[in-house]
Amino acid sequence: MAPGGAGTSEVAGVLVRPGLDVGADAVADVGVEPPGSVVIATEPPVVLTHAARPRHMTAVATTRSGMTISPTIVVLLGMPTDMPPAADTPPIDELSSAEATLAELRRVVQAIAAGDLGSQTPCREFDVAALTDHLMNSITTIGGIAEADLPLRNRDDSVERQIILAARPAVDAWRTRGLDGTVQLGSNEVPAKVMAGVLSLEFLVHAWDYAQATGQRVQPSEEVAGFVFGVARQIITPQGRTDVGFDDPVDVPDSAPVFDRLIAFTGRAPR
Secondary structure, three states: OOOOOOOOEEEOOEEEOOOOOOOHHHOOOOOOOOOOOOEEEOOOOEEEOOOOOOOOEEEEEEOOOOOEEEEEEEOOOOOOOOOOOOOOOOOOOHHHHHHHHHHHHHHHHOOOOHHHOOOEOOOOOOEHHHHHHHHHHHHHHHHHHOOOOOOOOOOOOOHHHHHHHHHHHHHHHHHHHOOOOEEEEOOEEEEHHHHHHHHHHHHHHHHHHHHHHHOOOOOOOHHHHHHHHHHHHHHOOHHHHHHHOOOOOOOOOOOOOHHHHHHHHOOOOOO
């Protein structure tokens, strides 16, 4: 979509036109938290039905036909993208991070075509098709821990559809369960916060892998990238790095952008 003129803001590849009226025939339910409505310009046009956080908003958007386009990064009507966070903005947590990183992932995978499936990713053992198998297994496992109602996977679907049809209910299930207590992972009990945090790590780092394989870019906010970097440092211990198969960290300057430092920490060379 081409950038707009005056009165528009572009956030994560989605053009938001404050006050745009797309017409009732394109709109399903309208109900926004915080109060107000946000209409976003996509193909086909959709209207926001849920939002959380004034800055890094994630939305579940539906068309009248019921097709879900979710999540999508948007901004409130007329809100400039460079506004400082409101004083009462809650700090980012594992759930809001999952929403934001899933939005980044979706933006990348929606551009993946069948001809890209054999493209090599930065993970030596994964082309795009194999990376999708790996990510689907991670989403299914983590979502299942929160008792997500996951549909049967259709491998003939697009990469985007396969991932979103699993990831959306997985994130929703974690929102319903919450972050308190522990969960069972095999024979081990794991803090729920840690398990939910793995979603963000999987979504964001593999979004970068897909982007590298298909000539795209991933540009999360500093806040989101910093949060996921913290999750990575908590989860990827020296022993865990060996067990899970992460390469050794790649050296980057301390002054490098936090997203580059996250990518380097997972054993990938930022490009």
